[in-house]
Amino acid sequence: MSSVLSLNKTRSRWLTFGLLALGLALLPFLVDAGLGRSWVRLLDLALLYVILALGLNIVVGYAGLLDLGYVAFYALGAYVYAWLSSPHFGLHLPFWAVLPLGAALAALFGVLLGAPTLRLRGDYLAIVTLGFGEIIRIFLNNLNAPVNITNGPQGINLIDPVRLGSFDLSQPHALFGYTFTGIHLTYYLFLLFTLMVIFISMRLEDSRIGRAWVAIREDEIAAAATGINTRNLKLLAFAMGATFGGLAGGLFASFQGFISPESFNLMESIMILCMIVLGGMGHIPGVIFGAVVLTLLPEALRYTGDWQRNLFGHVYIDPADLRMLLFGVALVAVMLYRPAGLLPSTRRRREFADAQG
Amino acid sequence: MLTVSGVSKAFGGLQALSDISLQVHTGEIFGLIGPNGAGKTTLFNALTGLYSINHGEIRLNGQRIDGRKPHQVLHAGLARTFQNIRLFAEMTALENVLVGRHARTTSGVVGAVLRLPGTRREEADSRERAHALLKRVGIAQHAHRLAKNLPYGDQRRLEIARALATEPRLLALDEPAAGMNPAERAALRELLLQLQADGLTLLLIEHDVKLVMGLCTRLAVLDYGVKIAEGTPDVVSRDPKVIAAYLGDETL
Numbered sequence: 001m002s003s004v005l006s007l008n009k010t011r012s013r014w015l016t017f018g019l020l021a022l023g024l025a026l027l028p029f030l031v032d033a034g035l036g037r038s039w040v041r042l043l044d045l046a047l048l049y050v051i052l053a054l055g056l057n058i059v060v061g062y063a064g065l066l067d068l069g070y071v072a073f074y075a076l077g078a079y080v081y082a083w084l085s086s087p088h089f090g091l092h093l094p095f096w097a098v099l100p101l102g103a104a105l106a107a108l109f110g111v112l113l114g115a116p117t118l119r120l121r122g123d124y125l126a127i128v129t130l131g132f133g134e135i136i137r138i139f140l141n142n143l144n145a146p147v148n149i150t151n152g153p154q155g156i157n158l159i160d161p162v163r164l165g166s167f168d169l170s171q172p173h174a175l176f177g178y179t180f181t182g183i184h185l186t187y188y189l190f191l192l193f194t195l196m197v198i199f200i201s202m203r204l205e206d207s208r209i210g211r212a213w214v215a216i217r218e219d220e221i222a223a224a225a226t227g228i229n230t231r232n233l234k235l236l237a238f239a240m241g242a243t244f245g246g247l248a249g250g251l252f253a254s255f256q257g258f259i260s261p262e263s264f265n266l267m268e269s270i271m272i273l274c275m276i277v278l279g280g281m282g283h284i285p286g287v288i289f290g291a292v293v294l295t296l297l298p299e300a301l302r303y304t305g306d307w308q309r310n311l312f313g314h315v316y317i318d319p320a321d322l323r324m325l326l327f328g329v330a331l332v333a334v335m336l337y338r339p340a341g342l343l344p345s346t347r348r349r350r351e352f353a354d355a356q357g
Numbered sequence: 358m359l360t361v362s363g364v365s366k367a368f369g370g371l372q373a374l375s376d377i378s379l380q381v382h383t384g385e386i387f388g389l390i391g392p393n394g395a396g397k398t399t400l401f402n403a404l405t406g407l408y409s410i411n412h413g414e415i416r417l418n419g420q421r422i423d424g425r426k427p428h429q430v431l432h433a434g435l436a437r438t439f440q441n442i443r444l445f446a447e448m449t450a451l452e453n454v455l456v457g458r459h460a461r462t463t464s465g466v467v468g469a470v471l472r473l474p475g476t477r478r479e480e481a482d483s484r485e486r487a488h489a490l491l492k493r494v495g496i497a498q499h500a501h502r503l504a505k506n507l508p509y510g511d512q513r514r515l516e517i518a519r520a521l522a523t524e525p526r527l528l529a530l531d532e533p534a535a536g537m538n539p540a541e542r543a544a545l546r547e548l549l550l551q552l553q554a555d556g557l558t559l560l561l562i563e564h565d566v567k568l569v570m571g572l573c574t575r576l577a578v579l580d581y582g583v584k585i586a587e588g589t590p591d592v593v594s595r596d597p598k599v600i601a602a603y604l605g606d607e608t609l
Contacts, residue, residue, distance in 0.1 A: 199470075200470050203469050203470045203471075203472065204466065204469055204470065207464070207468075207469030207476075207480075208455075208458075208459060208462055208464050208469065208476075208479075208480070208483075209464075209465065209466055209469055210469070211448070211452055211455055211456050211459070212456065212459050214445065214447070214448060214452075215445050215448070215456045215459075218444075218445035218446055218447055218448065219443050219444075219445060219446075221407065221427075221443065222439065222443035222444070222445065223445075223456070224406075224407075224426070224427035224428050225405055225407070225427045225428075225431065225436075225437055225439075225443075226431065226436075226456055226457055226459065226460070226519060226520075226523065227428045227431040227432060227436075227457070227459050227460025227461075227523050228428055228456070228459050228460070229426075229428045230428070236466070240466070
């Protein structure tokens with residue numbers, strides 16, 4: 001009886017999984033046909049933000065360390081990619097070598113920046129990490145003299161796209177009778193990395209390490225008295241979060257082909273934090289949802305100009321202004337009516353599954 | 358088991374502990390009593406590495422544990438509970454106990470992500486032990502409830518289960534019976550006696566005189582950070598200094 005039940009459960013799970021996979025595979029084509037090519041590009045960006053948000057979620061959501069300088073790791077990943085894969089230094093290493101390097105360097109900086117902040121909590125930690133984030137950005141802005149490392153505010157251009165042998169991901173390719181453009185192919189590459197990051201996050205959440213992080217978030221003193229080496233585990237959280245940030249940075253550099261310090265300002269850090277808070281801190285589906293919504297919503301609000309023209313026959317408020325206003329209102333509304341986030345973490349589902357199995 | 362020699366701790370000008378020495382022998386239930394503010398919890402915090410001490414030394418089974426970090430003290434075999442319950446509120450009872458297994462398990466990030474055979478075994482073993490511990494303290498039915506939603510007495514018991522999960526040799530309990538009703542107290546008493554019978558050494562701060570007198574093998578009494586008496590409950594309860602500390606000095 002129970003074996004039949006569990007067989008049904010496995011089958012329905014695979015069915016859901018299959019449908020989800022099919023949906024994700026077709027998504028760029030549906031979006032392309034329905035909304036246009038620029039939205040496929042946005043989809044690519046949304047995936048990048050999912051990676052970033054899940055990375056920051058480890059630091060803020062699990063370990064409870066309010067990090068406002070997260071974008072620094074994103075920047076490091078991007079610059080490592082740019083240094084090793086562009087005419088700037090004349091290096092053109094393959095992406096599969098550069099991406100891990102960028103992620104590793106970001107992890108190292110995660111530990112370096114995390115170490116001095118170990119005694120700090122809450123607001124104080126937020127202020128110091130904010131400072132670190134700005135320091136990295138200002139370094140990137142100014143390291144163009146006496147030796148030109150970052151090319152300063154002009155940024156680095158002509159960054160190599162992702163290439164596997166002779167297969168250039170930025171060029172259109174005809175496969176199975178269909179033409180895949182660069183942004184379609186990029187979508188699949190980013191999707192692959194995003195799924196990997198989701199997988200790692202899920203596995204970590206339900207593990208010895210994940211529980212230790214949550215314990216530190218809940219009560220650091222009790223966690224230490226229960227045998228958790230809080231220093232090492234906090235550093236591990238910073239390193240893991242930074243790794244995902246560095247990975248996203250590398251992908252971003254290859255995707256844009258151009259990076260400058262301007263892309264890595266404080267607003268980015270705040271935006272990624274908003275994604276987590278708005279979606280549901282510490283809850284993977286919530287964080288993914290928050291990242292997708294906050295990437296797409298500001299773009300969707302660009303259409304407010306068209307709406308005005310249709311309604312009143314005239315554009316009264318510049319959509320660029322109205323867009324940020326509505327965005328702010330949306331944020332405030334969510335925090336008022338769903339303070340725990342749009343998809344808050346409910347442990348009930350897991351409890352239910354545990355009680356049955 | 359535990360040897361405290363000449364331990365002093367001052368907070369600025371306040372001498373919280375002065376020259377405290379005491380010995381807890383293997384297998385006994387050692388009581389630590391004294392009026393409010395006598396320094397009992399301060400001594401607990403000093404023992405478990407939350408406070409650094411100014412003078413003296415603390416040894417657990419001959420190994421020095423003063424000057425060590427809380428998690429190192431726990432590794433050495435001294436676990437504790439807190440007077441004002443400190444559970445991981447947003448975690449289930451089971452997860453709280455699983456956190457207690459952290460110190461005695463080793464799997465890391467790679468093991469967790471790849472679910473290596475060793476990690477799976479360790480995780481299964483931890484879960485089994487955690488369930489057994491919840492049953493042992495009598496809250497198995499609450500395994501999947503959030504710690505913050507448990508009744509008060511059960512929260513205290515969960516804290517004991519979490520401490521036991523760390524496989525301590527000495528368990529220090531800070532007012533475990535506080536806020537419990539008589540039935541819960543009786544159950545707690547049974548549990549502590551069982552733990553003693555299993556070979557665990559217990560160090561107990563408690564205000565409930567009846568519980569302390571009935572349960573403890575020996576007692577130490579603190580007053581204003583000074584140890585004023587030590588011995589069996591019988592001897593201590595007749596000590597004039599102890600009576601003065603609790604009831605006030607007749608000459609005043």
